[in-house]
Amino acid sequence: MSEASAPHAADRRELTAAQRNAVAELLRVSPVADELGRRFVRAGHELHLVGGSVRDALLGRLGDDLDFCTDAHPDETLRILKGWAESIWETGREFGTIGAQRDGLQLEITTFRAESYDQVSRNPVVVYGTSLDEDLKRRDFTINAMAVSLPEHRFTDPHGGLDDLSAKVIRTPSTPGESFGDDPLRMLRAARFAAQLRFAVHPDVHTAMTEMAADLDRITAERIRDEFTKLLCGADPITGLRLLVDTGLAERFLPELTGLKLEIDEHAQHKDVYEHTLTVVENAVSYEEEGCDFILRMAALLHDAGKPATKAVGSDGRVSFHHHEVVGARLTKARMKAMRYPKDVTAKVTALVALHLRFYGYGRGEWTDSAVRRYVADAGDLLPRLHKLTRSDCTTRNRRKAAQLAADYDALEERIARIEAEEDLARVRPDLDGNAIMELLGVPPGPVVGRAWKHLKEQRLEHGPLDRDAAEVELLRWARAEGLID
Incomplete structure (x- = not known):
């Protein structure tokens, strides 16, 4: 030894x-x-x-x-x-x-x-x-x-x-080259055990992982997915993630993570996206109430995946990443599909990535009650996770700014709770169901009912609940404007 x-x-x-x-x-x-x-x-x-x-x-x-x-x-x-x-x-x-x-x-x-x-x-x-x-x-x-x-x-x-x-060291019984040559997945397992046990890999193991990273390409997506999931759900996922990037393993199956290491020069002003992301993952772990919430952790890991593709430097030297949440959601969906994650898990992570920036317009005081309703409706059952992801995303070292962001989100959650007490925000539905729409308009099941339902839902989001009479008046007004009735 x-x-x-x-x-x-x-x-x-x-x-x-x-x-x-x-x-x-x-x-x-x-x-x-x-x-x-x-x-x-x-x-x-x-x-x-x-x-x-x-x-x-x-x-x-x-x-x-x-x-x-x-x-x-x-x-x-x-x-x-x-x-x-x-x-x-x-x-x-x-x-x-x-x-x-x-x-x-x-x-x-x-x-x-x-x-x-x-x-x-x-x-x-x-x-x-x-x-x-x-x-x-x-x-x-x-x-x-x-x-x-x-x-x-x-x-x-x-x-x-x-x-x-x-x-607290991870070492192989035979030489690392022999062991990883037998099964390259063991390289990913080394990172997984580092994350689960808070152990360090032996220098010889680290060297072999780096030199043989390309051999991971021979492993099926399903086996890689299962090991990576265990790594991300480890007690110390940051150690495991750093190992994946430092050895080049991440580049073989999760290049979006490596891609976050954007070049930073003395003129381009933006935070280190890679380090920021690891901090967001660490913050997300701290918000978990019991066990590993893989969906939250994966969303934290990929929430800024769209930044490399959207990076732009303005004339003042400031860097922007306009619409990176849209690009990031698309990249997240494609990557998780390639890793063979179930469709429902992929959909939830992708939705969180797409929504993670929505809150930042709230602090300017421009949100109406209808905007809050839409925020809750778009998040659906992901709202508790979205709360945690948004709070985790605040990594600024500026204490005043951090305190203001926390206060703004506290205010948003309080406002959601207030509106929730007045309305059933968990199930935003039109004030008339399909049967009522067909009866009132005298139409059979079909596209017209769907269009009417969608219009009434928009009214529900914009104005809150309507009583039966008001909902019927609004439906008839819409139908006349659409030329469906006289």
């Missing part, structure tokens, strides 16, 4: 504490884990708690999902589980994995693997291994290459994962 990653004496004392964490965590799950281990031993096989389960046990955060490896093949594993597990599933069978549930714990038991990778797709090609050491060597990082044998609780750590866990 290099001097940079070798633990100091104080760290070695922490290793004992880490081992104590693991013992405490294992005691919690040992009734099930040890019983399962004894069943495998009686059948003439090995069973080891492995990978992320051991890592998380050492960190004192073992959950209810446990990963095991064994020399037993799937058919043999099924025979051992039947009659003992409360439920069994075989969805991962083609990868040698059998799932089971017992006493509230989700168990995944995978046959030792010595896997290779398809040279085109880089998807794993499963080849069963014959030993624990072989299985651990093929794993992505040393912190995931530790095992606890069951039921005797023997600890196996052939690649120094415990030391790396103490040093």
Whole structure:
């Protein structure tokens, strides 16, 4: 191990504490884990708690999902589980994995693997291994290459994962080049673990990520999407995002992020858009009430994606980005489609990007009640997220300006609440429904009803609720103007 990653004496004392964490965590799950281990031993096989389960046990955060490896093949594993597990599933069978549930714990038991990778797709090609050491060597990082044998609780750590866990460093069991050559997605996983665990990548790993970034092009969009989503939802997404940009990985699947690093000269006056964006993401995380709100975080990340394409320098040296929210929304939609995000998630993120600048006209005192209604109607169920995104976007260091923006938004939220108390802003609908429109105008279902409905909705947004009589008068006035009735 290099001097940079070798633990100091104080760290070695922490290793004992880490081992104590693991013992405490294992005691919690040992009734099930040890019983399962004894069943495998009686059948003439090995069973080891492995990978992320051991890592998380050492960190004192073992959950209810446990990963095991064994020399037993799937058919043999099924025979051992039947009659003992409360439920069994075989969805991962083609990868040698059998799932089971017992006493509230989700168990995944995978046959030792010595896997290779398809040279085109880089998807794993499963080849069963014959030993624990072989299985651990093929794993992505040393912190995931530790095992606890069951039921005797023997600890196996052939690649120094415990030391790396103490040093909070991400390192590969084999050379980074060999590991990433097997599966380039591991480069993105390194950034993901940095974000999730607040760990640093080893310098050799960083170098390999930079030199091999183009290999990520061989990975399917779906696998990249899943890893990136976990990264953005990490405890420290900023560290992961910086790694993606610094190593060139972002350029391979999210070039809009790298593109935010606009050139700034002594004459062009604008804030660093890249650093501003990272701050907005950090602010958005602070506004989350429970767990990761991926839609909010993704909107924060891409809210200024349209700035590079709309940058213009005026005669006074000031930089403008007119309509960057429109361009940004279009880029966001295209990028998320390319990354294979679900349509509903893409639509929500895109809408937030398109709306994120709307508030900035409010502070000039020009908004009428109808403008507030339209703001709420256009945001729909995204309004709570839009509130958070808009507040997150205030990153000015000018305290007076920041305080004014916060006060303006407080005022807008108070005004929304006031109008909401008077009207049902959550469901802005015309004061007459389709049936009433058809009855009053004497028309069948068709385009005329849709046009009338749209007109009445515009009236509702502009003037607020109308009573039945006033709504009917307005509909008839519109119909006459359209030549639909005499």
